[in-house]
Amino acid sequence: MYNGLYTIQTIQNFLYFRKILNIQLMKKFTFLFLLIPFLIFSQKNFEYKKDFENILKESKNKDSDLNYNKLLEKFNKTDTTLTDRQVLALLIGFTDNTYYKPYKDLEFSRNLYKLNDDKKFDEVIKEGNKFIVHHPFDLKALIEVSYAYYKKGNQSLADSYLMKTSLIFKAMIYSGNGKSIDNPIFALNPSDGQDFIKKAFGAKIGSMGSGRDKNGYFIDMLEMKNGEESEILYFIIPHATKKMFE
Numbered sequence: 001m002y003n004g005l006y007t008i009q010t011i012q013n014f015l016y017f018r019k020i021l022n023i024q025l026m027k028k029f030t031f032l033f034l035l036i037p038f039l040i041f042s043q044k045n046f047e048y049k050k051d052f053e054n055i056l057k058e059s060k061n062k063d064s065d066l067n068y069n070k071l072l073e074k075f076n077k078t079d080t081t082l083t084d085r086q087v088l089a090l091l092i093g094f095t096d097n098t099y100y101k102p103y104k105d106l107e108f109s110r111n112l113y114k115l116n117d118d119k120k121f122d123e124v125i126k127e128g129n130k131f132i133v134h135h136p137f138d139l140k141a142l143i144e145v146s147y148a149y150y151k152k153g154n155q156s157l158a159d160s161y162l163m164k165t166s167l168i169f170k171a172m173i174y175s176g177n178g179k180s181i182d183n184p185i186f187a188l189n190p191s192d193g194q195d196f197i198k199k200a201f202g203a204k205i206g207s208m209g210s211g212r213d214k215n216g217y218f219i220d221m222l223e224m225k226n227g228e229e230s231e232i233l234y235f236i237i238p239h240a241t242k243k244m245f246e
Helices: 007-017 025-034 048-058 066-075 084-094 107-118 119-134 139-151 157-176 191-201
Strands: 204-212 218-226 228-234
Touching: 007 157, 048 084, 084 157, 107 119, 107 139, 119 139, 139 157, 139 191, 157 191, 191 204, 191 218, 191 228
Parallel strands: none
Antiparallel strands: 204 218, 218 228
16 A cells, blocks of 8 residues: 655656656656656645635635636746645635636547657647647646647756646645545546546556545546555545536
């Protein structure tokens, strides 16, 4: 079983964000993840029932330190002074955005992956950036555009997009330890739990299931596998499932 500790090596596994890249790229990206301290699966900074609506309300308050528009400006500039709580507030604030259509948007991000496989990097950058304007926290889009910039030789922009994914993963870690249904990890999109396991841990997905917690909130349950070791992680996504049929 996992010992409950996010190590630097664990975070560095995220460097394999799309496929195992060469050693030169790994060295280039390492500095991004040295910014992430050792994080222990024990803190409980966020409770969905108690905090979600309050943070959503605060995100609309222009005088709040969690104001969505002010924080979004910082996020778009890849401002690493953003706290995990502030990035979590951004994710929550986006759930009330007219462009938040988590299930409909899955196909677009999958298409970016296919375009990168076909070495159509310019198209990924063009279409991906159009999409990110209105979907700034879409992990798959950020990862694919980062990869395309890297393949085009634009290291600084590749780094910037990868840093944004790091900020989102840190906010997810902040939201819950994911080790029980009572302390799940907040996931903006229904595929974010899978990306969290595969990209942040470099682990594989085993069994996948879903259920509801004691409050009736929808929970994704994903098995994280690393060799013979495995652990179930829980991700809370009722805000996404509400949008399923819109």
